[in-house]
Amino acid sequence: MTDLAELEQFLTGKGCKLTRHRRVILQALLDLAGWSSAREIHTYVLARNHKVNFSTIYRNLDALTSIGLLCRVERADAISYYTLNQASGHHHHLICKSCHRISELEFCPLTQMDPQTLQNFTEVECKFDLYGFCRDCQEKAQEPNAD
Amino acid sequence: MTDLAELEQFLTGKGCKLTRHRRVILQALLDLAGWSSAREIHTYVLARNHKVNFSTIYRNLDALTSIGLLCRVERADAISYYTLNQASGHHHHLICKSCHRISELEFCPLTQMDPQTLQNFTEVECKFDLYGFCRDCQEKAQEPNAD
DNA sequence: AAGGCAAATGCAAATGTTTGCATTTATCTC
DNA sequence: GAGATAAATGCAAACATTTGCATTTGCCTT
Ligand SMILES: [Mn+2]
Ligand SMILES: [Mn+2]
Ligand SMILES: [Zn+2]
Ligand SMILES: [Zn+2]
Numbered sequence: 001m002t003d004l005a006e007l008e009q010f011l012t013g014k015g016c017k018l019t020r021h022r023r024v025i026l027q028a029l030l031d032l033a034g035w036s037s038a039r040e041i042h043t044y045v046l047a048r049n050h051k052v053n054f055s056t057i058y059r060n061l062d063a064l065t066s067i068g069l070l071c072r073v074e075r076a077d078a079i080s081y082y083t084l085n086q087a088s089g090h091h092h093h094l095i096c097k098s099c100h101r102i103s104e105l106e107f108c109p110l111t112q113m114d115p116q117t118l119q120n121f122t123e124v125e126c127k128f129d130l131y132g133f134c135r136d137c138q139e140k141a142q143e144p145n146a147d
Numbered sequence: 148m149t150d151l152a153e154l155e156q157f158l159t160g161k162g163c164k165l166t167r168h169r170r171v172i173l174q175a176l177l178d179l180a181g182w183s184s185a186r187e188i189h190t191y192v193l194a195r196n197h198k199v200n201f202s203t204i205y206r207n208l209d210a211l212t213s214i215g216l217l218c219r220v221e222r223a224d225a226i227s228y229y230t231l232n233q234a235s236g237h238h239h240h241l242i243c244k245s246c247h248r249i250s251e252l253e254f255c256p257l258t259q260m261d262p263q264t265l266q267n268f269t270e271v272e273c274k275f276d277l278y279g280f281c282r283d284c285q286e287k288a289q290e291p292n293a294d
Numbered sequence: 295a296a297g298g299c300a301a302a303t304g305c306a307a308a309t310g311t312t313t314g315c316a317t318t319t320a321t322c323t324c
Numbered sequence: 325g326a327g328a329t330a331a332a333t334g335c336a337a338a339c340a341t342t343t344g345c346a347t348t349t350g351c352c353t354t
Pocket of ligand 2 (some may be wrong): 218234238239240251
């Protein structure tokens with residue numbers, strides 16, 4: 001989904017109301033491209049002369065993530081970032097602790113687990129992310145003038 | 148490690164200073180047994196007539212976790228719980244979304260992954276936890292007077 | 295025992311995010 | 325189009341946790 005009309009249709013198809021705020025938040029995600037924080041989206045929306053409360057941004061990013069329209073990742077600095085969900089299904093992420101670059105991980109540990117280890121838990125959700133230093137940040141660290 | 152002297156020795160062995168606050172926090176963890184939140188530990192410590200600042204509790208729980216003395220888990224309601232680390236090595240958890248019961252998971256996804264999927268990231272840390280409904284909470288949900 | 299130094303602490307303010315509640319809005323039915 | 329209804333919103337306060345900075349403390353060396 002790369003155009004606004006398509007996103008809006010998906011939204012209403014999930015029983016969500018199509019508000020002015022939602023439209024401009026979706027447009028922000030399309031225009032900004034890649035990953036954005038709630039603050040970045042809020043700033044962008046305000047710059048477009050749409051007065052929207054910060055909590056509305058958070059509530060909508062949460063709602064859009066719940067219906068699968070967005071993908072949410074928490075960086076090592078504890079700030080959440082969002083992007084339009086390109087992937088088809090459930091997946092996870094590999095996040096750089098230095099530059100915060102985010103890569104997709106096809107792998108999901110839940111599918112590899114022996115059902116017996118789940119101790120009869122139901123509706124099991126998998127929170128899984130890997131944090132490390134990406135190739136670029138390793139090279140930078142080895143240069144003499146690195147910080 | 149189930150006694151105070153042993154914990155203190157481990158602490159100093161890691162190059163940490165042995166302060167009055169640290170001693171009483173370790174004693175709280177021993178006495179409370181099982182999992183406790185920062186607030187619960189703070190309350191316990193105050194009840195023992197030790198005036199300790201809340202941020203000191205957090206800083207110490209963090210420090211004790213870093214050196215491997217404590218195990219930290221974030222519940223579904225976003226409150227962190229801590230316990231004296233019984234396990235020998237790195238492991239993960241299975242947490243009930245209703246009663247917040249915490250079980251140990253032997254499984255670590257990082258060991259099951261093809262090194263190629265890590266895209267040359269180094270010092271990779273694995274954040275992995277499963278959230279579901281435990282057996283007791285499923286049964287309660289089926290009773291007529293469940294909430 | 296005294297002095298020096300890094301680590302630990304108290305305090306207040308800040309962090310990003312969530313929530314309760316009164317009001318507004320989008321959508322459905324007539 | 326008017327009215328009903330649930331969802332969405334603005335606002336302020338709250339949440340758990342972290343942080344900056346001045347002060348204190350524990351520990352090492354003399
Ligand atoms: Mn993704
Ligand atoms: Mn554990
Ligand atoms: Zn990087
Ligand atoms: Zn349970």
